[in-house]
Amino acid sequence: MSKKIHFDLVSPEKKLVSEDVRMAVIPGDEGTFGVMAGHCSLVASLGTGVIKLYKEDEKGTPERIFIMGGFADVTPDKCSVLAEEAIPVSSMDKGRLEQQLRDLNEDLGLAKEKEDKARVKKQIGIVNAKILAVSGQ
Amino acid sequence: MPSLRDYRDRIKSVKSTRKITSAMKMVAASKLRRAQEQAEASQPYAVSMSDMLARLAENVILTASSPKLLAGTGSNNRHLLVLVTADRGLCGGFNAYAVKMLRQKVVSLKQEGKDVSIICVGRKGRDIIRREYGSMIIESFCDVFGKNVIEFSQAHAISDYIRTLFDAGKFDVCSVIYNEFKSVLTQTPTTQQLIPFRAPEKQEKGDDAKTKDSAGAKAKGPSSPYSFEPGEEEILSKLLPRNLSVQIYRAMLDSSAGEQAARMTAMDNATRNAGDMINALTLQYNRARQAYITKELIEIISGAEAV
Numbered sequence: 001m002s003k004k005i006h007f008d009l010v011s012p013e014k015k016l017v018s019e020d021v022r023m024a025v026i027p028g029d030e031g032t033f034g035v036m037a038g039h040c041s042l043v044a045s046l047g048t049g050v051i052k053l054y055k056e057d058e059k060g061t062p063e064r065i066f067i068m069g070g071f072a073d074v075t076p077d078k079c080s081v082l083a084e085e086a087i088p089v090s091s092m093d094k095g096r097l098e099q100q101l102r103d104l105n106e107d108l109g110l111a112k113e114k115e116d117k118a119r120v121k122k123q124i125g126i127v128n129a130k131i132l133a134v135s136g137q
Numbered sequence: 138m139p140s141l142r143d144y145r146d147r148i149k150s151v152k153s154t155r156k157i158t159s160a161m162k163m164v165a166a167s168k169l170r171r172a173q174e175q176a177e178a179s180q181p182y183a184v185s186m187s188d189m190l191a192r193l194a195e196n197v198i199l200t201a202s203s204p205k206l207l208a209g210t211g212s213n214n215r216h217l218l219v220l221v222t223a224d225r226g227l228c229g230g231f232n233a234y235a236v237k238m239l240r241q242k243v244v245s246l247k248q249e250g251k252d253v254s255i256i257c258v259g260r261k262g263r264d265i266i267r268r269e270y271g272s273m274i275i276e277s278f279c280d281v282f283g284k285n286v287i288e289f290s291q292a293h294a295i296s297d298y299i300r301t302l303f304d305a306g307k308f309d310v311c312s313v314i315y316n317e318f319k320s321v322l323t324q325t326p327t328t329q330q331l332i333p334f335r336a337p338e339k340q341e342k343g344d345d346a347k348t349k350d351s352a353g354a355k356a357k358g359p360s361s362p363y364s365f366e367p368g369e370e371e372i373l374s375k376l377l378p379r380n381l382s383v384q385i386y387r388a389m390l391d392s393s394a395g396e397q398a399a400r401m402t403a404m405d406n407a408t409r410n411a412g413d414m415i416n417a418l419t420l421q422y423n424r425a426r427q428a429y430i431t432k433e434l435i436e437i438i439s440g441a442e443a444v
Contacts, residue, residue, distance in 0.1 A: 010185060012289040012386060014178040030366055043193060044366040045375050071376060073189045080185050084379075 003037040007053065008080040009065065016065070016086050017053070024079055025052040025062070026072050035072075035079045042074040048126070050089060050133045051081065064089040066133045068126065087130075094134045101127045141429065144422035148415060155411035161227070162404035169321070169397035171285060176318060176390040183387045190334060190380055197369050204370070206300075206377035209333035210309045215252040217308040218242060219299070219331075221315035221388050222262030223396040224282045229403035231316060231324065231396055232261040238326040239314050243270065254308060258295060258389065275302075282393050292386035299385075300378055303332060315388040316395040322402065324395035331384055334377060 007024050009017040024035045027049025046069060052062035070083035104124045111117045194207060220239050222232045239255070239262075246253050255270060257263035257277035267274065276298065281291050299311060311332040316324040365372050 008181070008185070010182040012179055012182050012383060013175075015181045028366060033366075041363045042366060043189065043363055043372055045372050071189065071372070071379075073185065073192075080189075082182060082185055082189070 005035060005037040005039070006078045007035075008078070009051070009067075009083060009086060010080065011083050011086045016083075016088075019055075021053045021055050022057055023054040024081075025054070026079075026081065027051065027067070028072070035074055038076050039074050039079070041076070042072070044072045044074070046070045046072055046081070046083070048129045064133070066092065066130060068129075089133050092130060092134050094131065097127055097131050097134065101131065139425075141422065141425055144418060144425060148418045148422065151411055151414050151418065155408055155415070158404045158407040158411060162401055162408060165397045165401040165404060168285075169394065169401055172390070172394040172397050173318075175286065176387075176394045179387060179390055183383050186376075186380055186383050190376060192363065193369065193373060193376065194334065196363055197373065204374050204377055206303070206332055206381070207334050207373060210306070213251070213310045215254070215308040215310070216246055217254050217256065217299070217302070217311040217332075219256045219258060219295075219311065219313040219385070219388075220262045220266070221313060221392045222257070222259035222265075223392070224260045224280055225396075226261055227403065228396055228400035229406075231399035231403075232259075232265060234324070234326045235314055235316050235392075236262060236265045238328065239266065240269075242312075242314065242328065243273075256295075256299070259392070281389065282396065287386075287389055287393055289382070289386055292389055293382045296378065296382040296385050299332075300381065313385065313388050315392045316399075318391045318395040318398065321398045324399055329384065329388070331381055334380065 004020040004022055005024070007017060007019060007021045008015070022036070026033055026035060026044075027047050028044045029047045030044075032049070033044070046067065048068045049066075051065045051067055053065070054060060054062045066087045066089050067081070067083040068085040070081060070086075073080045073082070101124065104120055104127060108117065108120045108124065111120050197207070218239060220235060222235050226232065243253050243255075253273055254275050255266070255273045257266070257274060257279075258281060260277075260279040263274065263277040263279065278291075278295055281287065302308060303311070310330065312328050312330045314326065314328050317327040319325055
């Protein structure tokens with residue numbers, strides 16, 4: 001059982017990952033799904049969450065990458081993820097994110113216009129999701 | 138006849154011009170490297186995106202309820218052209234080529250009796266066509282190439298604007314005209330249709346190709362049946378606007394790499410021309426100087442003989 005699937009992760013700015021993995025766990029819009037070699041062809045839209053890459057077997061510690069929206073294109077031997085934004089979880093800093101969250105909450109208090117509030121709220125949602133990702137949920 | 142001092146001044150001014158052009162060439166070369174890297178980095182995303190979309194489009198049977206970005210509005214009377222040029226000049230024929238292509242397109246569309254409107258990205262393109270087609274320009278985005286990096290959000294803003302126009306029913310067909318970055322020496326002006334979506338390799342076919350394409354895809358059958366999560370329509374409705382931004386982003390990146398390459402070549406030529414000019418002027422200067430000395434000698438000798 002050493003069959004692997006080729007996994008590509010690209011964002012508009014660059015190619016982040018291109019390697020063979022045992023299993024990729026992807027946060028779909030309609031629920032998280034795992035992809036292994038021989039998966040049926042699938043196109044799925046993705047939500048905000050963490051992609052987990054299991055390189056050798058399902059029990060090892062996965063490489064974790066935070067993504068924000070995008071699409072996955074799966075064929076039996078290849079899986080490409082087009083993410084709108086992708087950041088490796090290891091490069092995010094919890095302390096800084098929490099600081100960001102505090103700043104944003106402050107901004108929310110100051111915002112008067114409706115659009116401003118909506119924008120800040122959206123950002124708070126993103127930062128919250130990032131913090132969740134960092135704390136390993 | 139110009140005096141010796143005139144020659145000296147001219148040589149001096151050409152020399153300083155040469156300094157400027159060679160500095161510009163070096164700046165363009167370093168900017169080119171950065172722009173090229175960026176253009177290459179964005180390539181995989183754009184390619185996978187259009188692959189995926191092409192596969193999707195094969196699987197979807199066009200109906201009246203299909204997303205308009207894929208199926209079109211049903212007519213093709215009103216065209217929107219997006220012209221991507223540089224913000225600055227001094228880059229050879231770079232801007233002029235794209236504008237020439239736009240002109241040809243506008244003329245041929247007008248002959249067919251279509252309605253044309255234009256969006257300009259980059260200041261130079263707007264400046265050139267403003268006098269001719271001023272009434273057709275509905276919006277221009279300037280100073281997008283000023284910064285070192287072109288951000289995806291900038292392309293997103295432009296595509297958002299285009300989509301709003303489309304949703305409001307202002308046009309039926311949208312194409313982008315830009316200089317494709319082939320290599321440092323060649324940039325080819327290219328037209329790419331954005332709305333309704335068409336897979337790149339099918340581009341050369343005529344307007345009726347769309348119906349034929351879907352029929353052909355059905356006959357051939359997709360390589361393996363695809364499942365969609367959520368449904369095809371939802372994915373398409375998310376993917377198509379996304380694709381629009383990506384294609385515009387790619388056009389902008391290609392254009393910015395092309396601009397720097399064109400400027401580098403143009404400034405290289407200018408530097409070389411300035412060198413030639415300096416050589417020619419120095420020759421003239423020396424001749425004039427010799428003539429002057431000879432004249433003085435003759436004057437002295439004939440003066441001495443007369444005594």
